Each structure stands twice: as structure tokens, then as C-alpha cells.
Amino acid sequence: MASSTVRNVHGKRSSFQSEFTGNGASKRRNLHDETDRNVIGSEDTVYRYLCPVKKTGSIIGKGGEIAKQIRSETKSNMRINEALPGCEERVVTIYSTSDELNHFGDDGEIVCPALDALFKVHDMIVAEVDEDDDDDLGDKQTVTVRMLVPSDQIGCVIGNGGQVIQNLRNDDQCSDSCH
Numbered sequence: 246m247a248s249s250t251v252r253n254v255h256g257k258r259s260s261f262q263s264e265f266t267g268n269g270a271s272k273r274r275n276l277h278d279e280t281d282r283n284v285i286g287s288e289d290t291v292y293r294y295l296c297p298v299k300k301t302g303s304i305i306g307k308g309g310e311i312a313k314q315i316r317s318e319t320k321s322n323m324r325i326n327e328a329l330p331g332c333e334e335r336v337v338t339i340y341s342t343s344d345e346l347n348h349f350g351d352d353g354e355i356v357c358p359a360l361d362a363l364f365k366v367h368d369m370i371v372a373e374v375d376e377d378d379d380d381d382l383g384d385k386q387t388v389t390v391r392m393l394v395p396s397d398q399i400g401c402v403i404g405n406g407g408q409v410i411q412n413l414r415n416d417d418q419c420s421d422s423c424h
Contacts, residue, residue, distance in 0.1 A: 261340040290343050293393035294366060296333040301325060303373045304337065304366050315365050320345055321358035323366075336393065339363050 254344050285291055288308055305325060316323055321341040328335045341358035349356045371388055394402055413419055
């Protein structure tokens with residue numbers, strides 16, 4: 246692919262990339278358009294979910310079909326990073342603009358698209374855990390969820406005096422820890 250620098254009508258440089266189709270024709274596309282879609286804005290809602298490497302196939306799907314479906318249904322963006330050597334998890338970054346809202350569930354609750362996508366991803370992973378453990382029908386299953394939370398936002402998760410965490414423990418019968 247050839248790359249050239251072209252000046253636009255305002256005299257600014259633009260970088261274009263030619264794409265040859267093989268039949269002698271070519272089309273030009275602006276590289277900035279592609280990267281702008283993948284940039285997380287400062288006002289965007291962002292979740293970083295740690296997904297076990299063995300389970301990422303259930304949220305990617307064959308040829309990326311499930312990930313595309315989640316993106317289109319929720320109007321969110323999702324990136325699944327490669328696993329780092331020695332790590333058993335991949336970071337799934339889910340983000341969307343904070344301006345849009347989706348209807349969630351049967352009760353008509355309204356959530357941002359990123360949270361809607363996060364719930365869908367989590368449900369798919371938990372459903373796969375349930376399928377893997379069908380032979381232990383009598384046992385109570387434990388699901389571990391790990392999320393990356395920026396240090397400047399961890400106070401929102403913990404709450405004033407640990408109140409949010411305590412409510413989670415009481416309401417959802419879960420245990421949690423922050424590392």
C-alpha cells in the first residue's frame with residue numbers, strides 16, 4: 246500500500262493510504278477516520294474487564310461475529326487485547342459516549358451503552374461457566390469477576406467508609422477485594 250501526503254483545501258497536511266483492488270483500480274481512504282473511531286475520549290464511559298483467555302472465544306465468536314453483534318446491539322465499542330505472556334487473562338475494553346442511553350432489561354432501566362455491553366459480555370462468560378459445570382448441578386457455583394479500575398476512580402467503587410462495597414456484599418451475597 247502506498248502512502249502519500251496531500252494538502253487539503255485549508256493547506257493542512259492529510260495522510261492518505263491507497264488501497265489497490267487488484268483490477269487496476271484503487272481507492273483512497275483517510276487513515277484518520279479509522280483511528281478516530283478507536284480513540285477513547287475523556288468524557289467516554291470506559292470499563293476494563295479481565296476475561297480468562299479460555300473464555301474470550303465466547304465473546305469474540307467465529308470471525309468476530311459475536312463481538313460485532315454486541316457492538317451493534319449496544320452502540321458501544323469493544324477492544325479485546327492480546328494476552329500478555331504468562332497471563333491467563335485478556336483485557337476487554339468496553340467504551341461508549343456518555344451522551345447515549347440504552348434501555349436495559351424488562352423493567353425499562355436506562356444505562357449507558359458501555360454498561361449494557363459489559364453486562365452482555367459478563368452474561369456470556371458466566372453462561373459458558375455454567376455450561377462447563379453442568380455435571381455439578383447440586384453445587385453452588387462461584388464466579389470471579391475482575392475489573393481494572395483507575396486509582397483516581399477506586400473511591401467510587403469503595404464508597405465513603407467502604408459503604409458501596411459493604412452494600413454489594415450484603416445485597417448480592419458476594420465477596421470482593423481491591424488490589
